[in-house]
Amino acid sequence: MTGAVLAVDQGTSGTKALVVCPERGVIGSGFAPVAPRYGPGGRVEVDPRELLSSVVDAGRQALARAGEPVMAVGLANQGETVLAWDPADGEPLTEAIVWQDRRAAPFCTELAPHADELRQLTGLPLDPYFAAAKMAWIRRELTRDGVVTTSDSWLVHRLTGAFVTDAATAGRTQLLDLDSTDWSPRALDIFGLTGERLPEVVDADGPVGVTTAFGPGVALTGLLVDQQAALLAQSVTEPGTAKCTFGTGAFLLAQTGPTPRRATTGLVSCVAWRLGGSTSYCLDGQVYTAASAVRWLTDLGVISGAADLDPVGSAVPDSGGVTFVPALAGLAAPWWRGDLRGSVTGLGLDTGPGHLVRALCEGIAAQVAGLTDAVAADLGSPVTSLRVDGGLTRSALLMQTQADLLQRPVEVSALPDATALGVAAVARLGTDPGLTLRQAVPEWAPSAVYEPRIGAAEAAERLAGFRAEVDALLARSPATAPAA
Template structure:
């Protein structure tokens, strides 16, 4: 069956939907905002109904913009966001606990003796970032009723009128409840988290018929499901081992393809499912920076800049950071440190420090964390990464992208195709309609809109990275 597909990316701060035609490309788009609540104690929540409303609103706006019907729908999700809900009525029983939320630290602390066992079984460290600690926290503190799942299972249930209770293998892999090697629920992990009696969604491939949905108008099949960062990895054409991408959104997420077997290294990266297609699992290494665009929003809230579009203008008022070092761990340090308790820091301030210095230091702090992730991926893979393919809203900042190339000491290629996550899940929706298609045939052709080459010497880059690492070491020492 040919014709356009509707691809929906349900994200942290909003939902983006595209209508994608195999011949003409993107022919319609729509967006809808999502309000998250940042509360004391590292809590981050959203109203589940708002998540669902954003999906239907963005999808309908994209369809109206295209003015054409679609033949299938694909849905990408936030990954580690969870909620409890009633499977009989579909009504939420709790708010959605967003992936950035830290309230499950106590759950993780209690599992410290089993941390290595869980990492070996699931590929993930014990950290409140992942879904299982949040799920266990809900069961201990909020409700024992209904089911507790990642947000995708609830969204699919509602979109299909209760016809489907599923999650794709990559999203299931973000819980720390999925056995990495077999890509199936782990009885041992469920036992350790106190979730052994839970009713869990069926784990399905990323492409294939799930159920029909009338949420966007006439009934069409839902045929593509994938967690957001893996969808972007697919859209970036990272199909061969060693290919890597980084998405700069609310956080920054570097993924490197490892092929048909997981890599369990000791660098601090996560080993997880990239996608499962036709019953065959592909794996990737995954590293996270918790605050990227969210750090820019924080600087905006202080009045230093007017918004992300101001980074280059204000940054251009200073030739360098002026000796300022910014570790933007405003929601903790993720990979490779896994210290969610660490706060951010700005050091080297003086009476001559300007807004331009602060902006450059922020860009350097984000880029330096990505360099650490790339280095960890190279150690686990045992081979150097090539050029880094990047996407996401912050790639519009030439200052950030040039800083990234300088510190990384290799080219940074900015995707010419915006909305990589939606494009990736759109490709899966098409593949779900016709599984005979080869994967490269449904993935958008890769082309960069800009390539940033390093402009500084390796020695200068090493010196700047050394200053950042020293600042991180000082933070870790002050937070035992």
């Protein structure tokens, strides 16, 4: 099979589309921005029509640049972003509530007595980050009409008329039974969503319909949530291997194989993908603010953008005693304190932009190192190296800081758009049932490998300093939401 596929990655701040040929690689690309709106009370939302138009615009750009037709389309999605919509005409009934939105936190507090049961059922801690709490909030606060789903189901419906979601995306709702990979009646009951019309849970590589949104009709044959698509693209298919995507947030996933492994460290247990009826599982840890913290520094005028991280940060030898806990949208795994605010400590009259940049890089890297330690504890063996992708991997300063604090090699993906390439592989699998996973996924080859430049003792000291600041934040802000 030699036909190209169109892979669309619908993300938080924009949609990237690639036309991918198995022999020639990427032969066309497109991008359309998306602008989430931020408001008081943890509000983060976006116009659903903007999501759809970005998908169509980016896809058409990529096809125009490729100059040739494709045999299939794959769609990756944000995962936990939800909206209510009318299944009769596909019109949205609410704004899309973005995964970062925290307005369902009080609802989660009400459900705290069910937190342990939900974790056992679904693998997920009770937190407004996941879709179910947002769905229930929409039903309570906004509308009882239509259906309420993750954004992928609405996009697929608008593209093809189908009413589906893939098992990995469904696993991000906190409504999926982790063992059966089907909707859990008990979880639906806990969230007050019993009786809701929910999409059919399908394999990631199953044909779901035909779309004419990009021109002549073409089959949509691949669906996968964004982080799991990146996991696949980086060939993290064996138990114990891990990747981290440095985007708006930083997302670490570790493969655990065909059996779900309930985490004991605050990580999330979830579906990696369901292909051909067979399910693979993973452990998942999140850092809510990575590139979004860089944007925050940019908005303050400390730097002019992410490209400044290396030149500004390299102007000083260290952080000058500054510690930055970039909990600008709260702390995720393993603390699950979305209500927490960030902190910058150790400031002095001699503190300059370079110190703040280095402290931010260290704050992001320290959280990722903590997630890697949690994976090792849950698996009973260390992660030997970390494969990374995403826009912030262009920062040599951040990647070196990550290797130093991790005390493991950090392998930077040569594939800058891993999420799109992962869903391209899934779309190809959906088109050719005889294709193996290894044949569909691009061969892994890092563009750079960062080795630790400091010793274990110094790394431990720096990590201890960061964790002490996190502990101080936790002590100042007693929990107002259920702990993991």
